[in-house]
Amino acid sequence: MDKLVKIGFLGCGNVGGGVWKLLNGFADDIAHRTGLRFEIKKVLVRSLNKQREIDFPDGVLTDCVDDVLNDPEISIVLEFLGGEKPAHQWIQMALERGKTVVTANKVAFALHWPELHKAAQDSGAGLYYEAAVCGAIPIIHTLEQSLQANRISYIYGIVNGTTNYILTRMSREGAEYSDVLADAQKLGLAEPDPSSDVEGFDAAYKLSILASLAFHGRVPFENVYVEGITKVQAEDIRCGQELGYTLKLLAIAKRDGLSVETRVHPTFIKNEHPLASVSDAFNAVFLRGHACGEMMFMGRGAGDLPTASAIVSDLLRAAAAEKHSYPTFENVVNPSVPLQKNTDWQTAFYVRMLAVDKPGVLASVAQTFSLYGVSIAVMQQKGDQTDGRVTLVFITHQASEQAMTHALKSINSDLVSVESVLRVEN
C-alpha cells in the first residue's frame, strides 16, 4: 500500500552517508507517517573500490553518472557532490529529464539558479535546496512558505559555522586568528584550504539565496560585498568587548523599496542581541518582516546528520507533492523595475587608530570625521602609550560607507595611523 519511490545519489560522502542512515533507520516511521518507501537504487561514487562504512547492496554503487541520470525508474536525484563542477551540469541534466533534484549545493545554486529554475519549470520537476543554507535550519522553507505574507526588510545571518567557531574562540580566549584557525584545522572544523569559509564566499553564496527568496527578486552572488575574517585582530575583539559588543561574521541583506544592499563582513553587534549568543559552529538567521516582526532561527549549519535532516525533509516533501511549486521573483515579471543594488549603505563603524600623543590630534581626527558627515557616538583613549602613540577607539553613528571611506583617506597619516575599521549594526 505504501508508495515506492526510487531515488539516486550523486556522490556519497558524509552527508550522503547521513541520508542513507536516516532513510534506513527511519524507513518504518516514514512509511507510517507518509505512506512513502524509498529505494536507493543507484549511488554514484568516484571509486568503486574504496572502503566504505556503509555496506551498499550489490549493484547500487556505480562510477558512471548515466546510471543515475538515464535510469527512468529513478524519479528523484539527491546531489551531494558540492561545488560548481560537475555538479551543476548534472543537476541541470537531471532536471531536464524530469527528475526532481534535492541538493545541498549552495555554489551551483547561487551561481546557476536561473538556469536550474528554468529547467525545473520547463520539465515540471521539483528543485529542493533546504540543505543549501544553514543545514538543519528550515530557513528556505520558512521564507518560501511561512513568511509569504510579509515584506521582509532585513536579514542578519550567521551562516558559516567555521568562521563563527573561530570568532567565538578568539573572543573567549583572546587568541589571534591564525592560532585558532590552525587549531580548527587540526580538529577538522576548518578545511585544509579554508579560503571559501574565512574569506566570506561561502556566506555570500548563502546570502544571495536568502536575499533572493526574502525580497522576491534575484540577488546575484556578484552583488554581495564580501570581506572575510582573515584580518580580524584579537585586540579589536577585546576593544569591542569593553564597549559591550561581540564580533560576528554577519551576512546582511536589507531592502528599502527597490534598493537592496547585501554584504558579508565582520560586524560588531551588541552583546544583548540574540545573535551575540549564537556561538561555536551554530548558524542563525535573524530577520524582520512587516507582519511577523523580528524572528530568529538557530541551529546546526553543517555536519552529516543535521544536513541530512534537511535533505530528508525535502525528499519527503518532493515525493509527496502532487505538483512542485517554484518561487516567483517580482523582477521576472516586471523586468522594467528590477531590484537595484545599493553599495553606499548606511552603517555605524568601529575604528581603532594609533595617534601621536600631542595636543590637537584628537581634534583633527574629530574634525575630519565631521567634515564628511560622520558623527561620533563613543570615543575611548587608551591609557597605555606605544612608541609615543596612543590608541584611540571610535564608534560612529550611522554614516554612509562612502563618506567613511573618504573621511579615513583624509585623516592626516603623519599624526594618525588607522589600524582597523569594522562595521557595527545596532
Add this chain to the structure above:
Amino acid sequence: MDKLVKIGFLGCGNVGGGVWKLLNGFADDIAHRTGLRFEIKKVLVRSLNKQREIDFPDGVLTDCVDDVLNDPEISIVLEFLGGEKPAHQWIQMALERGKTVVTANKVAFALHWPELHKAAQDSGAGLYYEAAVCGAIPIIHTLEQSLQANRISYIYGIVNGTTNYILTRMSREGAEYSDVLADAQKLGLAEPDPSSDVEGFDAAYKLSILASLAFHGRVPFENVYVEGITKVQAEDIRCGQELGYTLKLLAIAKRDGLSVETRVHPTFIKNEHPLASVSDAFNAVFLRGHACGEMMFMGRGAGDLPTASAIVSDLLRAAAAEKHSYPTFENVVNPSVPLQKNTDWQTAFYVRMLAVDKPGVLASVAQTFSLYGVSIAVMQQKGDQTDGRVTLVFITHQASEQAMTHALKSINSDLVSVESVLRVEN
C-alpha cells in the same frame, strides 16, 4: 487566470483585523506569487452595529453563524473567536461540512484535537493551526514537515508572552510580581483576568500541541503538570542571578523511549543558554532532534499582525493544497503501546530556606537531602541574619521530583523553613 477562493471569518477582533489588512494589502503580491485571490465573503460578528476600524463592504458582516457555515461557496473558514465555546463546535461543524479550517485557537485544539482531527479526515477538509502556538513562529509546520526525519528528545518553550514579559521586568528591575502584573495590565500586556497566562494554563495548552507533534503521539492537556508564576518572588530571581541563572516560565516536554514528561513551571536556566536572552513578550522554542541537533526558533508569540502572518501562510497553504495532510500518531496505529506519562521526572532544584543560625543546622539539612538521594551542587549562606535566621540557597544535582518532595517534607521545620523551591534545567 487567478483562482478565486471564497473564505469566511468566525469573529473579527484584533487578529481577524490583521488578517483582513494583510489579505487586502498583499492581494496583488499573493496573486502574483501563488495564483490565488481571496474574497472574504462573510464575517461573523457579535454585533452588527459596533463601530469598526475596518470598513467592511455591505453584506459581509453577519451575526448569524449559519451564514458562514452553510454557505456552499465558502471553502475555507478562518476562526478568530478563541476559547473553547462556541468556537470548538463551530470548527467541528465547518469541518464536517468539508470546509477547511484555519485557526489560532489553542484551547479548542488542545481540548478537542481528536474529534477535530477525525472530522477533518472524514470529510477530507484541511485543519491548519500554525497560529495556535507561538504566533508568527512556524513551529507547527517545522515539527510536522521539516523535522520529520528526527527523533525529538526534548522541547523547551517560552510560549507565553505575558509571563515572559513579567519575568523579564522582574529580573531587570528587581520588582515584585504583583507590581509588574499591575503595570502590564495597565499597558494592555496582561488581561484583566490574567489567570490563564500567569497560572500557566495557556502554556500548557500549547505544550500539549507541541509535544503531540514532536513525539508523534497524543499528549493530552491533562497530562501536563502546571505551575504558574504567581508565587515567584523577586528575592529568588535575585539569588538565581547571583548564581548565573535566569528565571523563565518554561514549557518542557521530554521523551525517553515511550515515557513522556510534560510540565510547565518557573525554571532557572543558565544565563548562557540561548533561551535566557529571549526577553519581553517574545516566544521561543528550543529543541533537540537526533539528526538536526539543537535548534531554536524565536519570534513574536502574539499580536494582531504576527498572528495574522501565521494565519495567512496557513491560508495560502490550505488554498494551494491539492489534498490536505494530517499528522499521524504512533499510538493511533499501535494502541497497545501508547506513550506513557512520567510524573517522576529528573530535574535539578533551587531551594531557598531560612534556618536557625546555630551549629548543626546546615549539616542536618544536608543529611536529609542525602538520605533521599538528593545531592547538592551549590550552597550559599547569606551573611545577613533576620530574626535569628540566615538564608541558605541550594542548587541540587539532578534528582527525582518525588525524592525532592519527600526530602523537603522531612526537613526539621523547627530549625528550617523552606521559602521557595524552583526547578533548574541545565
